[in-house]
Amino acid sequence: MKQIAILQFPGTNCDLDTKYAFDRLGCKTHIVWHKENSLPKKTDLVVIAGGFSYGDYLRSGAIAKFSPIMKSVTEYANRGGKVLGICNGFQILTEAGLLPGALKRNINLHFISRFQTIKVVNNTNRFLHKCQKGEILDIPIAHADGNYYIDEVGYRELEQNEQILLQYCNSKGEREVVNGSVDSIAGVCNKQKNIFGLMPHPERAIETILGSIDGIKMLEGLIA
Amino acid sequence: MKAIVNIFLKEGVLDPQGKAIHHALDAIGFEGVEDVRMGKQILLRLSSTNREEALKEVEKMAQEILANTVIEDYTIELV
Numbered sequence: 001m002k003q004i005a006i007l008q009f010p011g012t013n014c015d016l017d018t019k020y021a022f023d024r025l026g027c028k029t030h031i032v033w034h035k036e037n038s039l040p041k042k043t044d045l046v047v048i049a050g051g052f053s054y055g056d057y058l059r060s061g062a063i064a065k066f067s068p069i070m071k072s073v074t075e076y077a078n079r080g081g082k083v084l085g086i087c088n089g090f091q092i093l094t095e096a097g098l099l100p101g102a103l104k105r106n107i108n109l110h111f112i113s114r115f116q117t118i119k120v121v122n123n124t125n126r127f128l129h130k131c132q133k134g135e136i137l138d139i140p141i142a143h144a145d146g147n148y149y150i151d152e153v154g155y156r157e158l159e160q161n162e163q164i165l166l167q168y169c170n171s172k173g174e175r176e177v178v179n180g181s182v183d184s185i186a187g188v189c190n191k192q193k194n195i196f197g198l199m200p201h202p203e204r205a206i207e208t209i210l211g212s213i214d215g216i217k218m219l220e221g222l223i224a
Numbered sequence: 225m226k227a228i229v230n231i232f233l234k235e236g237v238l239d240p241q242g243k244a245i246h247h248a249l250d251a252i253g254f255e256g257v258e259d260v261r262m263g264k265q266i267l268l269r270l271s272s273t274n275r276e277e278a279l280k281e282v283e284k285m286a287q288e289i290l291a292n293t294v295i296e297d298y299t300i301e302l303v
Contacts, residue, residue, distance in 0.1 A: 094294075102292055102294040105240050105241060106240065109240055
């Protein structure tokens with residue numbers, strides 16, 4: 001049974017949805033409070049769930065990166081452990097320097113909350129290997145700071161190493177400007193391909209009644 | 225001693241908030257504004273009396289947490 005550690009900071013609000021999704025997939029889930037110093041033994045995946053850690057004060061994710069648990073997460077990742085950051089989790093991972101780039105205020109300054117089609121750009125990694133390249137997924141987004149920025153040198157590196165995993169697109173798979181992200185990037189991984197951050201919320205697309213089940217498919221692939 | 229840390233998005237990094245303010249200024253009739261950048265200011269009251277040390281310390285704070293140097297530049301003023 002896969003062991004999933006889901007981090008909870010003050011202001012995290014997607015922890016229970018994320019737990020529910022992984023419970024449905026038959027995983028053993030552990031909610032880990034940010035003041036903890038260690039992760040559960042035999043953790044197969046650490047998830048930094050979405051929300052508004054520390055009220056997004058200073059910058060989204062800027063204060064959470066100093067929470068005690070983040071030291072263990074960094075060590076776990078450095079040993080090759082798999083880490084997933086969803087929305088605010090993605091912001092925390094970039095702030096902590098575990099993922100390249102940064103997430104700025106959306107180009108239209110609005111909080112965008114809606115279903116959004118996204119395209120699998122690369123599947124040569126342990127996260128999306130069950131998805132097809134070019135596959136289109138319908139997954140909700142809900143963020144104000146999702147405008148992914150990286151300088152040109154960094155962008156070229158991402159491209160060369162197949163680190164761009166998801167891109168916003170229309171229903172035909174053509175790139176779409178959603179929040180101003182460089183190259184419409186919705187998700188990236190690190191060079192070693194064991195840390196993945198994305199703005200969309202797969203845990204909100206796990207049952208037909210929610211409008212899409214593409215999210216559960218993505219999460220299933222993550223732990224396969 | 226007090227330190228003032230001013231933080232702005234780097235030149236070349238698009239500033240959506242600055243742009244919106246610029247549009248608003250145009251809309252209400254203020255002409256001649258060529259560019260608007262919006263930043264934040266953080267005021268620190270320090271116990272140190274040594275300017276050199278204080279500057280070094282605030283520099284560290286800016287690097288580690290106050291600014292995100294991937295997208296932001298900062299200046300430090302001691303008063």
